[in-house]
Amino acid sequence: MTDTATHASTVVREVDGRQVPTAGRWNVDQAHANVEFVARHLMVTKVRGRVTDFDADVEIAERPEDSSLRVELQAASLTTGDEARDGHLHTEDFLQVDQYPTITFQSTSVRPTGDSTWEVTGDFTIRDVTKPLTLSVEFGGAATTPWNTQAAFFSARGEFDREDWGLTWNQPLAGGGVLVGKKVQLEIDVELNPA
Numbered sequence: 001m002t003d004t005a006t007h008a009s010t011v012v013r014e015v016d017g018r019q020v021p022t023a024g025r026w027n028v029d030q031a032h033a034n035v036e037f038v039a040r041h042l043m044v045t046k047v048r049g050r051v052t053d054f055d056a057d058v059e060i061a062e063r064p065e066d067s068s069l070r071v072e073l074q075a076a077s078l079t080t081g082d083e084a085r086d087g088h089l090h091t092e093d094f095l096q097v098d099q100y101p102t103i104t105f106q107s108t109s110v111r112p113t114g115d116s117t118w119e120v121t122g123d124f125t126i127r128d129v130t131k132p133l134t135l136s137v138e139f140g141g142a143a144t145t146p147w148n149t150q151a152a153f154f155s156a157r158g159e160f161d162r163e164d165w166g167l168t169w170n171q172p173l174a175g176g177g178v179l180v181g182k183k184v185q186l187e188i189d190v191e192l193n194p195a
Contacts, residue, residue, distance in 0.1 A: 011150040011194060012142045015064055018115055020139065021152045025195035026058040029151065032191035035073060039162075040181030049089070051103075053077035058192055065110050069120060071188075073103040093169040100127040108132075116140070120156070126165040133158050135186070149193060156188040 011022050035051040053074035061067045076097040079086050090097045107122035116139045124133035140153035162168075162184050171179040 011152060016112075018064070018112060019141070020064050021060050021142065021192070022194070023060050023062045026060060026152065026192040027195050028054075028056045028058070029191040029193055032151075034187075034189045035071075036187045037078070038185040038187060040183070041179070047080055047085075049078045049080040051078050056190070064112070064118075067107075067110050069105070069107040069110075069122065071105040075101055075103050094167055096127060105133065105135075124160065124165075126167065129165045131160075131164055133160055133186075135188075152192045154188075154190050154192065156186075158186045160184055160186070 012019050013022055014020075033054075035054055037049045037051075038046050039049075041047045051073045054077070055072050057068075057070040059068045075095045076090060078089060078095065080089070089095055092099075095103075102125075104125045105122050106125075107120050109119075109121045111119050113119050113136070118137040118139070119134055120137050121132055121134045123130050135156040135158040137154060137156045140155060142150060142152045145151055161182050163182050169180070170182075173179060
């Protein structure tokens with residue numbers, strides 16, 4: 001067994017035939033994490049918005065189903081690469097960041113769906129509206145970094161209808177349809193380090 005495999009194995013264990021990280025608190029490596037929202041523009045193209053300021057509390061339990069996740073996104077840090085569009089997203093038409101500065105997700109249940117996949121359901125809050133959201137989470141394994149630290153890798157995907165959270169602004173198109181799609185994908189890719 002290589003040194004890398006030996007070190008990585010110290011942060012991975014097997015529970016019910018599934019590889020999972022060791023129990024304990026894990027921190028997000030901000031330099032190797034990505035949180036994006038994806039929505040349709042003009043009914044066809046996809047526009048991606050990246051949240052650049054966020055934090056997460058990840059607690060892996062001895063029994064993985066008892067694990068918990070809390071994510072807090074700073075709404076004003078959402079950027080799409082277009083200054084005018086970002087400014088509009090920050091107004092009362094959408095996120096109203098001056099009054100509602102954070103978007104949060106707090107897990108309420110965790111259940112396995114495959115060898116390395118999990119379903120994490122939680123309370124998702126935008127503009128003080130809280131509704132359930134389910135994320136499909138995949139554990140991508142673990143590795144030892146060149147700096148001799150351990151890292152675990154996760155990706156999560158979810159979809160929600162923004163109008164369910166009161167984000168109803170839109171503009172009809174002359175040929176039919178609307179300017180901004182109602183369905184929004186949430187995509188998260190993170191590297192975690194043991195606390």
